[in-house]
Amino acid sequence: MxxxxxxNLGDMQMSVVIPTFNRSRILRDCLEALENQDLxxxxxxxxxxxxxxxxxxxxxxxxxxxxxxxxxxxxxQNQGQGIARNYGVQKARGEIVVLIGDDIIVAPNFxxxxxxxxxxxxxxxxxxxxxxxxxxxxxxxxxxxxLTNGSSVMGKFGGHQFAYEKLKGKIxxxxxxxxxxxxxxxxxxxxxxxxxxxxxxYGWEDIELGYRLHKRxxxxxxxxxxxxxxxxxxxxxxxxxxxxxxxxxxxxxxxKKYPELQKVPPLSKQFVFWLLSNPVSIFVLKFLRNLSxxxxxxxxxxxxxxxxxxxGLYSQGK
Numbered sequence: 001m002x003x004x005x006x007x008n009l010g011d012m013q014m015s016v017v018i019p020t021f022n023r024s025r026i027l028r029d030c031l032e033a034l035e036n037q038d039l040x041x042x043x044x045x046x047x048x049x050x051x052x053x054x055x056x057x058x059x060x061x062x063x064x065x066x067x068x069x070x071x072x073x074x075x076x077q078n079q080g081q082g083i084a085r086n087y088g089v090q091k092a093r094g095e096i097v098v099l100i101g102d103d104i105i106v107a108p109n110f111x112x113x114x115x116x117x118x119x120x121x122x123x124x125x126x127x128x129x130x131x132x133x134x135x136x137x138x139x140x141x142x143x144x145x146x147l148t149n150g151s152s153v154m155g156k157f158g159g160h161q162f163a164y165e166k167l168k169g170k171i172x173x174x175x176x177x178x179x180x181x182x183x184x185x186x187x188x189x190x191x192x193x194x195x196x197x198x199x200x201x202y203g204w205e206d207i208e209l210g211y212r213l214h215k216r217x218x219x220x221x222x223x224x225x226x227x228x229x230x231x232x233x234x235x236x237x238x239x240x241x242x243x244x245x246x247x248x249x250x251x252x253x254x255x256k257k258y259p260e261l262q263k264v265p266p267l268s269k270q271f272v273f274w275l276l277s278n279p280v281s282i283f284v285l286k287f288l289r290n291l292s293x294x295x296x297x298x299x300x301x302x303x304x305x306x307x308x309x310x311x312g313l314y315s316q317g318k
Contacts, residue, residue, distance in 0.1 A: 014044040014111055015092035015187065019084035020102035021051040024060045026232055027102045031064050031071065039111040045070040048102075049088045052078030082195035082205040085180070089190045098184040103233040105135060113227035114184045124189050125217040129173050130182035130227030132162055142297045143237050152298035160247070160305065161235075173221045178210025182229040189217070196257075204250045204263070211258060240301070241308045248312025270310065277307035 016034060020027050027048070034046050048061045050073065061073040076087055089097055096118050098111065110130070117128040134140055134148065146152055150163025167173055193213055199205035213219035255264040265273065275281065285303055289296040 012043065012045060012093045012095075014039070014096045014098055014115060014184070015088075015094035016044060016046045016098045016100060016111070017049065017085055017088035017092060018047065018100055018102050019049045019051055019081040019088070020053065020057055021078065021081075022053045022055045022057070023102050024053070024056045027057060028060050029105055029232060030100070030102050031061070033105045033107075033110075035064060035068060035071075036108055037106075037111050038108050039115065041068060041070050043115075044111055045072060045093060047072045047074060047088045047091060049084040050075045051081065051084045052076065079197075080199070080205075081180075082199055083197050086194040086197075089187065089194065092187055095187055096184050097187045097190055099180045099182075100229060101181045101231075103231060104132065104181050104229040105232050106230070107228040110227055110229060113224055117222055117224045117227075118184065118186075121220070121222055123220070124186050125213070126220045126222065127183060127185040127189075127213075128227065129177055129179060129221050129223050130184075130229055131164060131223075131225040132179065132182045132229045132231055133164075135230040135232040138232070138234050141236070142294055143240075143301060144235055146298050146301045147235060149298070153302045157302055158298060159301070160243075167223050167225075171223060173223045175210035175214040175219065175221070176207060177221065177223075178206050178213075180206040181231065182227065183221075189213070193217075198253050199250055204247065204254045208254060208257070211261070237301075237304075240305060244305050244308035245312035245315065248309040248314075249316045251309075251313055252316045264313065270313075273306040273310055277303045277310065282307060 018030065031046065031048070037044070048071070050057050058073060058075070061071060064071040065073060072091070074087060074091060076084060085099060096115065098114055100106065114128050114130060118126070134144060138144070147159035147161035149165060150158040151165055152158035162179065163177070167177065193209065193216065195205050196208055199208060210219065210221070251263045254261070282303055285296055285300040289300045
């Protein structure tokens with residue numbers, strides 16, 4: 001499981017796998033950034049897995065494939081991004097698979113930085129996490145800032161999108177940072193341990209795989225802050241409900257597989273979440289946020305996220 005690889009830079013080294021669904025506009029920007037990498041085109045391929053889109057996704061990818069042979073289009077019926085990634089991995093020719101989202105705009109040296117760390121860490125169980133930030137063109141809102149600060153409440157809790165502030169000064173990350181918006185692994189590892197198809201809804205499929213790899217092969221996830229991807233997807237508070245309800249619903253699947261992680265919280269913790277997120281608490285926190293010009297913003301959004309999480313959790317039964 002921990003064998004070494006011999007890299008020959010004259011061969012296909014990396015396969016970038018991108019699942020996508022009805023987001024052809026931003027996908028074009030994503031592919032343009034990959035087209036302009038400083039790594040020679042002969043050393044990598046870009047595999048777009050169309051998860052049943054109804055827009056112009058196929059035409060967008062075809063426009064790149066006409067001029068670049070290393071851009072590949074795959075199509076499947078809508079089954080979710082985990083299954084789409086598995087399909088892309090099956091077709092990948094590179095020894096290293098890079099996973100990003102269709103709304104990630106990577107820096108010119110993105111692939112070089114991922115490859116550099118893999119050359120230093122060639123064992124099969126060694127992976128690389130890059131750094132993801134909001135795209136500079138976006139106007140950041142308090143909600144977006146909360147999403148990417150996992151320490152905004154009591155220095156420990158916060159948004160569920162990213163928590164890179166917890167990696168400051170560190171060279172390794174644990175399975176909780178298995179962010180499929182910017183991560184790379186050996187193809188052979190992903191072939192042996194694909195994404196779990198049970199997680200067809202949003203949430204948990206990435207963390208589940210990270211934890212499974214941690215348990216089964218002792219995953220080493222190295223953090224390279226120089227492998228930068230920019231998240232070009234403005235998000236509003238309206239998106240929180242659907243995301244957290246899906247996470248709550250999927251928590252039961254995760255809990256059955258790994259009860260030791262208590263992804264379905266014990267009743268005592270659920271009660272604490274309810275105290276924090278019941279209608280009266282939400283009203284008070286929103287009032288305090290407005291009265292204090294935003295000082296209670298992080299706690300308000302955290303409470304709101306727990307409200308929706310519990311709704312999703314209870315929708316599937318206790």
